[in-house]
Amino acid sequence: MSEETKIVIDSHEQLLLSLPKTNGWLGDIYLYQGFWCPSKILTNIISLQKHYQAHDQHILLASTPKSGLTWLKALVFSITNRVTYTLSATPLLTSNPHELVPFLEFTLYAHNKIPEINSTSDISLSPRLFSTHIPYVSLPESVKHSNCRVIYICRNPFDSLVSFWHFATGEGRLKYTMEEYAEKFCEGEVGFGPFWDHILGFWKESLEKPEKVLFLKYENLKEDPVFHVKKLAEFVGFPFSLEEEKQGVVEEIIKLCSLKNLKELEVNKNGKFMPNFRNKSYFRKGEVGDWVNHLSPSMVERLKKVMQEKLSNSGLTFKAVLC
Numbered sequence: 001m002s003e004e005t006k007i008v009i010d011s012h013e014q015l016l017l018s019l020p021k022t023n024g025w026l027g028d029i030y031l032y033q034g035f036w037c038p039s040k041i042l043t044n045i046i047s048l049q050k051h052y053q054a055h056d057q058h059i060l061l062a063s064t065p066k067s068g069l070t071w072l073k074a075l076v077f078s079i080t081n082r083v084t085y086t087l088s089a090t091p092l093l094t095s096n097p098h099e100l101v102p103f104l105e106f107t108l109y110a111h112n113k114i115p116e117i118n119s120t121s122d123i124s125l126s127p128r129l130f131s132t133h134i135p136y137v138s139l140p141e142s143v144k145h146s147n148c149r150v151i152y153i154c155r156n157p158f159d160s161l162v163s164f165w166h167f168a169t170g171e172g173r174l175k176y177t178m179e180e181y182a183e184k185f186c187e188g189e190v191g192f193g194p195f196w197d198h199i200l201g202f203w204k205e206s207l208e209k210p211e212k213v214l215f216l217k218y219e220n221l222k223e224d225p226v227f228h229v230k231k232l233a234e235f236v237g238f239p240f241s242l243e244e245e246k247q248g249v250v251e252e253i254i255k256l257c258s259l260k261n262l263k264e265l266e267v268n269k270n271g272k273f274m275p276n277f278r279n280k281s282y283f284r285k286g287e288v289g290d291w292v293n294h295l296s297p298s299m300v301e302r303l304k305k306v307m308q309e310k311l312s313n314s315g316l317t318f319k320a321v322l323c
């Protein structure tokens, strides 16, 4: 290990020691810049903040966990690559969407490198589509100040928390009951939480800089996919031509990226994403309002109260959860 790398690791360890810490589902999580981050990811975030250079052509797909990011990745990948790949030969048929649109904060992991001074040079060579769960405040400055575009997908908090609980328990990683997890969620003490602050960070940016940050809701994408897929295509600079619309390309992309279709692919039935997670865990029911089957009346009460407190003055509402 080089002297330089040792210094970087020492300074990260010093930083971790100084931060508030609690238990998360993948080990300890640390409160950094107002958000709870798993320790290994935090190290990568700090490295990215120091070294990552966003390019104007980069497109960053962002969300809190379990808000529709897998779907968004499949759609934006298909939109931006439709000239390169026909829909019958797209890599989506053989790769999980997360492999095609890598997580910024996991890229250093994937390359099997300890974050160090020069290691982010690999990232600038990576594809133009990236994704992240990093909150807006902690994104590298170059993302905020370049012309790179950001698409944020959010989902009503009730379905998002129920979805996460199923994912993490399905992977054998979560020791909490739904009730205990809901309490942690309300307290904000979950990976990349508080949920409310995460969505508000991107929501405010999308209001101030609509040409830079597009804010989507999972529920709206489900309700009117044609409208939103066309909007996505325009936002990323790949609008559909009239000819394409007449040929039904928009509908074909929607069908290709549907939960039903992706779930049935061999790669998503039996493959794994990164060393640890089964691809099939990323595809469950995809329903709006599934929370009614899982949250008790007292949990619903508690969540509604927090939601009202946190979002009431923001103009951000969710039809699936009326407070």
Ligand SMILES: Nc1ncnc2c1ncn2[C@@H]1O[C@H](COP(=O)(O)OS(=O)(=O)O)[C@@H](OP(=O)(O)O)[C@H]1O
Pocket: 063, 064, 065, 066, 067, 068, 069, 070, 071, 074, 159, 162, 163, 164, 166, 257, 258, 259, 260, 262, 282, 283, 284, 285, 286, 287, 290
């Ligand atoms: N293609 C497609 N269309 C519609 N819905 C989809 C799709 N792919 C995944 N899903 C549903 O999204 C939920 C997983 O959320 P994320 O993809 O954001 O997970 S992750 O944060 O990227 O790990 C999870 O929601 P639940 O079914 O409610 O658990 C998935 O089923």
